[in-house]
Amino acid sequence: MSVVKRVSIIVSAMLVVVLVVGVSLALALVRRPLPEYGGTQELAILDGEVEVLRDELGVPQIYADTDLDLFRAQGYVHAQDRFFEMDYRRHVTAGRLAELVGENEDAIAADSVIRTLGWRRVAEQEWDLLAEDTRTYLEAYAEGVNAYLDANEASELGVEYTVLGLSTTLTEVEPWDPIDSLAWLKAMAWDLAANYDEELGRAAALPALAGDVARVEQLYPGYPYDRNAPILSAYTPTAPAAQEAADTTVLPDGEWLGAVEAALDAVGAVPHLLGEGDGIGSNSFVVAGEHTSTGEPLLANDPHLGISMPGVWHQAGLHCRAMDEACTFDVAGFGFAGLPGVIMGHNTELAWGLTNLGADVVDFFLERVYDDGTYLRDGERVPLERRTETIRVNDAEDIALGVASTVHGPIVSGVLPETAAAGNTPVPAGSPPSGFGGYAVAMSWTALTPGRTADAIFAINRADDAYAIAAAAALFDVPAQNIVFATAAGDIGYQAPGRIPVRQSVADTPVPSDGSWPRPGWNSAFDWVGYVAPENMPRGLNPEEGFIVAANQAVLPAGVGPFLTADYDAGYRSQRIRELLTGAIEQGQPLDAQTVTTMMSDNASPFAEAIVPVLLEVPVEDPFVEEAVALLEDWAADGYPQDGDSPAAAYFAAVWAHLLTHTFADELPASVVPEGGSRSLDVVRSILETPSNPWWDDRTTVSLVESRDEILAQSLTNARYELTNSLGADPSQWRWDRLHRVAPTHPVLGGEGIPEPVRRLVNPTPVGVGGGASIVNATGWDASATVGDRPDYRATSGPSMRMVVDLSDLDASVWVNATGNSGHPASVHYTDQIGAWARGETFAWPYSRAAVEEAAQTTQTLVPRD
Template identity: 60%
Template sequence: MHGSSALRKALIIIPALVVALVVAGLAVGVAVVRRPLPDHGGTQTVEALGAAVEIYRDERGVPQIYADTDEDLMRAQGYVHAQDRFFEMDYRRHVTAGRLSELVGENEAALNADLVVRTLGWRRVAEQEWELLSDEARSLYEAYAEGVNSYIGSREASELGLEYTVLGTTTELRPVEPWEPVDSLAWLKAMAWDLRGNYAAELGRASALRTLGEVGRAEELYPSYPYDEHAPILPEQENGQGDSSPVAGEPPDPAAAEEAEIVEALGGAPAADALAAAEAALSAVPTMMGEGEAVGSNSFVVAGEHTASGSPLLANDPHLALEAPGLWYQVGLHCTERTEDCTFDVAGFSFSGMPGIVIGHNDQLSWGFTNLGADVTDFALERTYDDGTYLRDGARVPLDIRQETIEVDGADPVSIQVRSTENGPIVSDVLPQTSVAASVPVPDGSPPAGFSSYSVSLQWTALTPGRTGEAVFALNRAENADDVATAAELFEAPSQNIVFATVDGDIGYQAPGRIPVRNSVPDSPVPSDGSWPRPGWDSSYDWQGWVPAEQMPARLNPAEGFIVAANQAVTPSGGRPFLTSDWNAGYRSQRIRELIEYDIEQGEEIDVDRANEIMLDNRSPFGPAIIPALVSVPVENGFVNEAVDLLRVWSAEGFPTHTSSAGAVYFNAVWTNLLELTFADDLPTGQSADGGARWLLVVERLLEDQQNPWWDDRTTVNVVEGRDEILRQALVTARQELTNTMGKDPASWEWGKLHQYAPTHPVLGGDTLPAPVQWMFNPTPVEVPGGTSVVNATSFSTSAVDELGRPDFTVTTGPSMRMVVDMADLDASTWVTSTGTSGHPGSTHYTDQIDAWATGETFPWPFSREAVEESAAVELTLEAGE
């Protein structure tokens, strides 16, 4: 289950009768619902300002801010964020500080989240990072906090968010705390956590090994990247800006580990149990941006030689968790005049709670992000002892131990002891019910056990303090490739692909991030490349530092005239530096490349509309990979063959996933059953095939081997199933399921009836709440095209089920926004978000972009002051205090 979904379901802490009464009161007392709504027009006084600020909002409530200094721009941004999104900001800072229990009260899921975040120490690291920032960066964060506090300082909680009124029925609402600059920095840890690379694959391999007993079978579930079929971001190896000399971060040799040695090192009961404890603990952290392999993004940039305007075009649509309100807040930050004191002229997508623009453009450069997917986390098995020591290179050394106290609204505080080793915090400690007993046997060849047991620590680049907090400002001011590289050196976590374009006609790619250099360990019992947990008692597995910024992959103006970065491998096989062995399989990126290449070959000039069409492409990669095998299976049942015929029609249509597609319905139902029939009997408890790109690659390769052991259902005694029998069962079961849910006539089935976008509130979501609360905070579901690994990546999990136990195709992650920037005419650019600008359910701007987002429409993105004023629906003047 998604971490955020688990939290939502557990946070239903308000008695149904009380909530029903409260909401019934709200229904007749519209004033209570509207009380938190801000005034976006007129004149307001903000004491912290140095001079007056003008704010123009368009008909969707998007603010464009004009000020005379950088500090006043940030104060005004903090002010409008607080106007529209303060509860979201407050929720985020409670999560990132491990203080969620203070906000929502006594609740197991909230407490578990606090336990893990306190163990990892997100807030502690953010406080250390504050000291590393430049004076200028600190002044901007302080100015932002002043703006937030100028708005919230004179208002009680019920005037800042309707959520406080509802939560107040069962918790004692504490006074709203002033916003601190470190609250903003801590949000960077949540970003880095959700975008952390191969964390799940590393635990998954180890977990699968214990059940399967063979390293080879476990590795079959994590196939290597198909370099021959899906081009990397940089199809030809080139380090930095063209330096092809040897670099740090050579790939460690995973082949050095023999299967038996891995089993010996990781297959014993204490190791496997400790890893399971770690996995359970870490899954307690609520998802803030998204998780799993469906979290990715599309981005591409096309040189002016191939565009209608003659200047570069840049497109980006980050695939993240879809909640209400949506993740992004659109805003423009403009200096009335560019001076030494005022340096910003930028617009785009921000995070409420953070100053600056995360993705967008200024007057010289546009940029987009996709998740790089580099491996920045490693798990270490630790030999710990009851006397507070652990084993390190043959000696017992003291654990680093600290106490943490978690305040719980309405209940007693909870105190925990956080233990850390040289490798990082011990995460398997966090959930006591999953702790490993000291008496569990250990595998042969392990260090002397004594009264010890295995624990699991986590080493993560984001736990090393850095200066990512400055990177956003550097990007906001960047004008060329050198500026982007400078900003990338600061952008340490999360590690992201950056594509960019300039008004001067350049297009480029830059990989930022703090990437560990892993050691090659001779005669290693386990791979040292980060794909498996490592023995923490042996320092030869330690990281050897970071890949130098100048050796990170980069490219400027490639000969082919475009760059696609959609979470695929960055460099060719064996490329340097070593980033990870667990890439997204690259189906989306290859499809985007094919569409752009086709337009270029046909002499079609790409414009803003065409760029949007590419992002909305809904051709499924699953169809051409799986359907030939499905339709070749004899099915002696006319009732089932009616549905199988849909697959043949769907194939002839080109495998579309539009909302009216009957073929998409049947195929996805078949795919869900195929995964269940093939893998459920073999996977360890708690693991399931979610149907993403990795599983498509796995099944593609299995289809070539009709008698592979994966096809056999181990639950059927004295029967050995082969490929065709499993495919047949999937076809039959899917037909039966859809008949029960959508009717007997397959031609009447429609993908959009099952595949819907249903954003939910992070605290007041969940289908167990009374209907009035759901209606108030959770927008009405809408039908959407697309699917998992489709370019229009409205992803779902094939392992999800609804309340009746049926497959649930509800969208969980997808394009959280879409933007296209035309460097020839910035006012011709377009954008849209998945919900709206406001976080207040009583505002029209809470949901006023949903329908456009769902149907693939976008809105004008004015940038010049003339265009901004022309599009303005309301104007607010913030006056400085006397």
Template identity: 60%
Template sequence: MLPPRAQTDKYPRNVSRLRLVRVAFATVAVVLVLALVATAVGVVVVLRRPLPEVSGELTLPGLEGEVTVTRDPRGVPTITASTSEDLFRAQGYVTAQDRFFEMDYRRHVTAGRLSELVGENEDALAADKVIRTFGWRHVAEQEWDVVEQSTRDALQAYADGVNAYLADRDPSQIAVEYTVLGARTSTPAPEKWDPVDSLAWLKALAWDLRGNYDRELARARTFASVQDVARVEQLFPAYPQDVNQPILSAEQVGQGATTTAATTGLDLAGDDLQAALASAQRALDAVPHLVGDGEGVGSNSWAVSGRYTESGAPLLANDPHLGISAPGIWAQVGLRCAEVTAECPYDVTGFANAGMPGVVIGHNADLAWGLTNLGADVTDFFLEKVDDDVTVRDGGTAPIRHRREVIHVNGGRSVELDVRETVHGPIVSDVLDVDAVEDAPVPDGAPGRQFEVALAWTALQPGRTADALLAMATARDADDVAAVAALLEVPAQNIVFATVDGHIGYQAPGRIPVRTSVLGGPVPSDGTWPRPGWDSAYDWQGFVDPTDMPRTLDPAEGFVVAANQAVTPSGVGPFLTDDWDYGYRSQRIRTLLTERLATGEPVTVADMAEIQSDQRNPYADMLVPTLLSLPIEDEFDDDGQELLRDWDRVSSSDSAAAAYFAAVWKTILTLAFDDDLPDDASPAGDSRWLEVVRRLVDDPSSPWWDDRSTPAVVEGRDEILTRAMVSARRQLTTQLGRDAEDWRWGMLHVAAPEHPVLGGESLPGVLRRLVNPSPLSVGGGSAIVDATAWDASTPSYAVTAAPSMRMVVDLGDLDSSTWVNLTGTSGHPASVHYTDQFKAWATGETFPWPFTQAATEADATDHLTLLPSTD
């Protein structure tokens, strides 16, 4: 490495946070602060030591030729090389410069080795046990032999670049997190990056975006309280296709095969079986969510035909809704071959995942693409009758496979784990050492009354998603996108795309299980409820052929919208799932686009960004008319209701009415449903609950309105809604003050990204503030286009998932495109680029996104040249 004629990254402003495994640092962190923060000079030295060199010249062993790295005012790198291998080697090096601790943390999680990194920690060990049980790393190792040689070459070059950065660097020079961790545990130099580490990351993506497993468990557990399948299904209503349009119409899909929701002979009542399912839920919840989890995880994406746009070419918008973290999930990057050829085909820019070569979402010179979660049902829980080392199967038995895992704990004793796997998948109820369930009610002729729970999941089979991600970077047209979709097996993602030559389209990919219809019994056999593992009739019968997956090109209405809603009308096309997002975001986007096109005014990049920030509240549209019809006699209690009378139903951060309405909504859910549901199954308030309550509003005497905690009274809708308004007024008086006019939604609804390891309250304040950004007030909410989700089952209104980035691509002038990241492109708390996009993100602003060589060079503030080794 040459002597640094290199300028280091600038000094920080702020920081960020995430919701995962926390490390308890209370005592050691105080010692660390006393030792390192005794002087301002000590703080600066410790924090700035890992900052990358971003200008000048550096040697990168293994390069065939020079590579240039320019960075824009927000530190976003554009990498230009003469060969594909040099390009990915440089990407690995530059990503390690900016985000290696994030990469290292992820690979420890995905390999079930988090305890090796953070030491003795109950949550870390629980996560390791579950992930070892799943065998993510084992599947990734198998994928190495499945992907194309060109993909292996890219993964290896990327790993070589990462390792060149790590060589001869002390941990304190790589990331400040190692200095903090080193105060508690022994912190050896990080291991070399292995290409399989990148493949294992794909398992984490697949896990967090896996589909309906939450609802499958929730149905079964809710039945324990409700004891009525029909009433349970009222809490999981069908997609409202009469209100919210699917992505494709029946005419666009063609009349495909229909799928009936046949029923099983499985009785899911009984405390014992519910205990088994509850233990499975606790085990699965132990897995850290690296990109987010729950009903707030989704995305918006749409494309508009060039016949309606200012540039005369298509526009495409995308904003994936994921968990918020510090740093954010995305690393912005441009990857350019100096001369685009068959041997070096890349000229692409967009949003990458640190630890994986290429970009996940973005555009090249010919095509732009966005991704949203398809939500296909790719998991099933199987109830297994276990007898010693076999399971009962079709009147005979099938062997249980064993795998021994050893979890090493930094500074503690290693833990041995016996992983058991059935023909369906790993036994997840083993992970917390839960005994087999006794006396579970089952169908006539079932093999006994004692069951354990196994998980079948498409991602536990090796696949070619890594091939798909690299192929997407060079796609040019709809045929290329279809070829990519055939490879993009997990996680299943809707692809919306647009081309420079004027086309827009949609393509559904994914490895989707085919389930047979099994007649008899009280619940469907379509994957919405757990399945009998002892009868092979309930096994998956293969997967949907990629050529049968829904798609469209240049729809007649001039736009396509994919925002996690149903893909096709019910019964049309292959069966994907019955558990969609309920489509209120997608329908609002469709409405806004339709209204805009009706004006005859051309659609602009700014118009697309304005739609992304739309905060119209569909819950208010559904409930406010009824709320205003109810009398509240007390003048004090009436103050909140008065806010609703002139409300525009927009949940902006400065809205008093939005704050009040959120409190009313939360209270309605508590009063109407908590008395009927298991203790840990309170309504989260997402789009499913919006649809549940929408249907109940027209049924004032429904039993769901009755609060069973008041046995002498049978409440109806009006009593519950009135009580909720009065209660919300009093709650907010305590939280925000007596004068309702002074309330603001942003006082309650804040975005507070947290660091995955250093986000806990046990850290001293000075250290916590350095690595976690100050929370920002935001508008929006669950099922709103500006999807800053919050969880109504908790006391907080804080953001749990949000647009992790926003982009708008102008296919007529790629240099006029715009983008913004959640926090910033750097993973170093001392970097000015750690949170320099956070405020803009919170206020709906975006930044210019230059693409052409001339534009990126004109925008560059730093220039780094990576040179081949002369050895």
């Protein structure tokens, strides 16, 4: 989300100040928030001495004698490195962004949606559900954050406060509250919730396709089990896996789904702090010792999230000097600033990684709402639940926001005024009348039910075997994830956690009742009837083939186990990883950390493999275009690597973008035109073999009916001329990384409209990269997006970090962050990892005390104040 409309005015004022007071003072203001990484600091909150050793990347390894002191120190360190990021996140997750940045349209829209969903309210309700230990850890973490805040004014916490203070009333920074940490879990769950884009997209596409449900479903093909393997090959339930279906209910046909178009804009207003779109996912895989050079397991993980500045992750180690009842953690890895503990990493006995499960945890319900504040349920009118939220706007009047909810959750279609009219879609005879303004749309989402995910984080941090992982997973309510793990005892395994809704089967409906389409709220047959029991969630241990790959593909074979979703990633990344692992094993090549790291940067394109052979058969009569097409012929012989220096990769990407536009943009709303990821590939594959398929026809040419080859030839031609304009006339000099660039952007000071000197301060220089959507090196881009009249090839998501854990020697493990560990633009650690990350390189990951001391560049000692 952008808040630059207002901030651009603020920063312009700052530049005037710079001219007046001088460059040297401005530099001093920018550097003022940089923390002291050495010396001794006295903190009244501590029970004993804590050491913080940092390496050349500024990564802290914290040593203490109690769990509480560990988390106090982690809070202190997070505040040192990234407090503005933490403060920005807590304002977003509480629906208080306008309170921070002022009267800004985007901020107020975001606050309205998040207040309607009630992220903070749910987090507050979770507090009493948590284990006592978890609450004390969260309180200790908050004490550490606040100890740093007490010692530093706003200008010493982040240069952003200095800038914001030029135009808004900058009040005293409020203390950190444990609920601030819990609320962040809602942002995680929102960005990683699967299927709601597809659910709304199906409904939005239906009117454009004249109500043809079958054509809509062609845009959302099922998982290609014939090509790409699921994570597990079998499922053995330990208890009944599903509840009994309810009596069937018949709904009348008709365009009753038009109301959900209102929800598209409403949910789109929510800031995506982890990223959004087709590229959000992850790779993870674990290899048994029988296939490694050391005889012990290897684990690899690289979550694919939005490109951000600073990067999503903060690297750290939390070490008890002696493991006893008072001190129970010895863990290192990647976490979130604002949340104690480690999200992905390892302890002495176990390494674990996460990828998005992709389970369908969101449903939209059409509601018949009446003017008297009631809504229809099974033939009766029941009262809406109502409340009023007050949105405070910095230097402007408060806004009163009315929120209404049904049994299915908050009504989201009325959050943005311009979405209300979209509910005026006619309904067939026999349905309840929609009333003035059409149906309302309520949202059911598992994260709006209080849960115990915070307990799960600490349980995983201390887990040592498959049983401990399963116990932790039972607490891991949201977001639904795949957990892969490896143990020092030599086991490798998989566990699916998450709160997964059970839906009743309703027969003879115009669209499926499996959650892939919005549902009628007036009929309780469509309600959720519970959740899949933890003991029935898929799991696996030590498979015969000696490895497990979890990269957002289907979890189990078709029709096996509990229903999780109808909208998995199509599995091209996971299948390529399987091919790489199987190839190495068949060649007798023992795997090591470097080999696995190289696999994580693999650029083979499944798109080119499927489409280039057809493109090469298309008649092309223009020699100028033939010169570019020749690139594809040579590329095929190399296995279609989407490398950064590849001319053919650049040309194919341009052809792909034009192909999608020519094929789908003439018939579909912009919100549902395929973005170019794995689903788009399966859609195109399904029509490539039928040259006269209606999708090929360009509906804008009224008197013509185009065939496949005409559209492909047009795409080849348009791509040739486009790249000639942008990269030059000689195709051999084209490079994919000149188009495909990673450009991390600061959420407040980094966007368009901000003066160039400030953007250069907070935004790193864009970096060209290889890879692409649904490639193992998953630097995703949106093929439906444009810059002016050309496709926008910039990466919108990518591996937010990479890690490889070597269970034979934890000090031999490697990792890299996408940007750096610091959130301060003036810090060397703001961008000191981005170059290595872009090249697919990693850094040593010291874990043992000896390795940490050898790598240490600074030592900070935190001692109790007398």
